[in-house]
Amino acid sequence: MCGIAGYLAFKSVSAEAGAVALKAMCDSIQHRGPDADGMFVDSDTGVALGHRRLSIVDLSETGAQPMTSPSGRYCIVYNGEIYGFLDLRQKLIDHGMSFRGTSDTEVLLASMDLWGIRKTLDLAHGMFAFAVFDRHSNRVVFARDRLGKKPLYLGIKGGHLLFGSELKALRAHPAFGAPEADRRAQAQYARYAFIPAPLTIYRDVMKLPAGTLVEVKLDAPPMSSEDLVDGLRTFWDLPDRVEACRADPYGDEAQALSGIEDALLSAVGERMVADVTVGTFLSGGIDSSLITAMMQEQAAGKVTSFTVRFDHDATNEADHAAAIAKHLGTDHHEVTATPEMAFDLLRTLPNVYDEPFADPSAFPTLLVSQLARAQLKVVMSGDGGDESFGGYERYVRMMAMERLSAKLPGPAASALAASPAFVTQVAAKILQPLAPASLRAQITPDRLSKVASIARHRDFRSRYDALFTLWDPPLADCQGVFRSHQIPDRLNPVDTMMLLDSELYLPESILVKADRASMSVGLEIRSPLLDDRVVEAAWRSPDSLRYDGKSGKVALRRLLDKRVPKALYDRPKQGFGIPLNDWLRGPLKSVAQEVFASDSSVGEMFDRAQLNKRWNEHLSGARNWGPHLWVALMYHFWQEEWLR
Known part of the structure; x- marks a missing residue:
């Protein structure tokens, strides 16, 4: 497990200057690999590969990176672990390959020498993100593991392709320049509290989606991150x-x-x-x-x-x-x-x-x-476990909402979703005695309003997207990813959600x-x-x-x-989170109040009147808006740290 960083200059660079820029990138992610570092700079091609090492397997120098394959064709920087690599190592030995050390990195490279990059990806089970320089074909290949456990960011800045395990590594390179936020990413963040791949918060920077690779030819530099997205290829498709x-x-x-x-x-x-x-x-x-x-x-x-x-x-x-x-x-x-x-x-x-x-x-x-x-x-x-075995409580709630959506007319749902807090409070008091005893605790003003905002949509995928939506996106053309993402049509609703x-x-x-x-x-x-x-x-x-x-x-x-x-263990699922609603009314109230009252970045990302309304309703106890307010608060502190 480590951190990787580097760049492609697409031209010759001096070894000294190239190493200075690369070291700055690697130093920015030292926390990912505090045990050692390593650098490779090819002056002729402008390929620079950097590595920060967290020594877990093969603690000796034979496990250090960047590492070159036995043939000398491939040079890799790699973050992650290949599980079951000892079996793959034995297969390679059976084919006549030999090894100096005991690391999984060396096994990856030997496999690439023998079978190529694409087949190696089929054989490598684990978590990984890597950049590998193929000297023979004059290209660099970037890949991310099947389910997206390890991150990899790539950006086109100042004529360079910059890459790293974290965005701060890209920002450490002098070619990155002044940061510019991507409005599409801002919209998706406001909606979901995270930014889905391939978007990142910065313009001209993308994150490699899970199970994909992209090949960059050194004699045909990509001009933008959109070129990189267009070049994505899937090697494992869920x-x-x-x-x-x-x-x-x-x-x-x-x-x-x-x-x-x-x-x-x-x-x-x-x-x-x-x-x-x-x-x-x-x-x-x-x-x-x-x-x-x-x-x-x-x-x-x-x-x-x-x-x-x-x-x-x-x-x-x-x-x-x-x-x-x-x-x-x-x-x-x-x-x-x-x-x-x-x-x-x-x-x-x-x-x-x-x-x-x-x-x-x-x-x-x-x-x-x-x-x-x-x-x-x-x-x-x-x-x-939740995603593969249907463990989220929202699956149960969503199926209950499906039954309700079939009975609740769209206009009625829309009206309830837009109602003031006191209306949903009254509705909850009326409905609670009428519900089965086991469900009465679930009928709260917050949930009634959320159910209505979901039920007003007329198709299942849109309703599931609404379940995740916290803030209406600031861009009218910002598509909901849970609605638009391509998956098979023949799945039942629970399988679709999973x-x-x-x-x-x-x-x-x-x-x-x-x-x-x-x-x-x-x-x-x-x-x-x-x-x-x-x-x-x-x-x-x-x-x-x-x-x-x-x-x-x-x-x-x-x-x-x-x-x-x-x-x-047999008890209701509790999740793994902080008591956010209570903390925002208590020990975190003053800092949140200061942020929401000021003319700050949250006014650019979120409707000021809607934000103030939710904050006041939260403080009064009329509604619990903790997750929504946390989205605005975290954006404020991110912008204070990075968008300057």
Whole structure:
């Protein structure tokens, strides 16, 4: 696990000047690889490749990068881990290849020498982003892993192609110039609290989408980031794999459950291969508990586990995590998240994330990463279970909304969505006694208004996009990505939501959060549930093992039942976030008030009257607008840090 950066000048450069610019780029991401650095500058072609190393596999110099292939044809800088690389290494040895060290980087390069870049991508299972210079064909190829676990940014600035694991690396190059925000990206951020690929917050900078590569010929420089987007090629396509899996399902539930268990045990075992100790994040939920249990089964000693505690019942799962840790016998550690910590980190988060990003759970993710990094370099997480196994509570809510949408006329829904807070409060009071007892707590003014804003749309994809939408985009032509993203037409609604989440929400929000938070302190996160073979096993399974109409993660629950008493984990899903609504009315109120009252950047991105209305309703308790206000707040602090 590391950080990469570099540039293509498309002309000869002096070795000295080229190294100075490259070093500045690498230094900006030193946190991703604090153990060592390395640089390669080809003066004749103007290719510069830089690397910051976090030593995990092959701690010796034989694992250092940039690294050249045995034939001398390829030179690579690579961020990530190839799991099961020892099997691939043996295949290469069987073909007559030899190795100096034990790193997966050397295996990648030997595979490229023998089979080429494209076939190597088919054989490489794991998380990765790389830039490889092919001297024979005078080109540089950039690629990102199948599900988008590792990031890669590319930009055209001042006649150069700049690239890096984080945007700050591109900004460190003198050719970047004055930053210009991309209005399309601003609109998508306001809508979703994240920026979907290939957009980034900057003009003429793109991020490589998951499962894609782009080839840049040194004698045909791209003129803009749009040229790079036009040149994208897919080497692994999740919608295609989903269709293939649905066409070749497991024979029955028993076979499917066995297939999922085998794939997941293998994925966990492969991710335990390291020359340093591997720990785990344990929230107490189904995903992280199952991963921790499977780790402990395969570990020689006690697994070290970490969690975050909140002094807030609605968000605190630490007691559950501690009980599961005790049952499994892990060496368990906690950090307590306080509002004061959040206040201190408000101005830190924009530097960690580089572009506007407003998932409130970034805060506890950063805290637990700091806790783990004090002891270890590598941890596992349960990311990926919700998207492949139907685990999000919003799937249940969305299907309930579908039934309501069929009965609620569009004009009535639109009127309710636009109603003042007191109208939805009155409506909630009227409807609560009429609803089943199990649903009464769910009928709140916030949810009624959200349901109405969703139900007014007349097609399912638009309704799902509305579920994610926080602010109406400032650009009239800003398309909703959950509505327009291309996926197969024949999927049922739950499968449609799972696939959209896997292609959009997972790589652009969940994995961005995890990567930047962990790598800001030099910590590697490995996610077995995001192994593409586990994902495919999930999609080959019958619906009854994923989302059974009432709840999701049926298969994962059954696998966990074999390892942990149900009483320790069987409870409503709580998520992993801060008590944002309460904190904005309490300890974070003054800083938010100052931002929203001033003539600041939020006035450029958000309608001032609407922002003030939501802030006042939030303070009064009439509505909970925490996530919406957090989007505006995070944009303000990002702009203060970067758009100058």
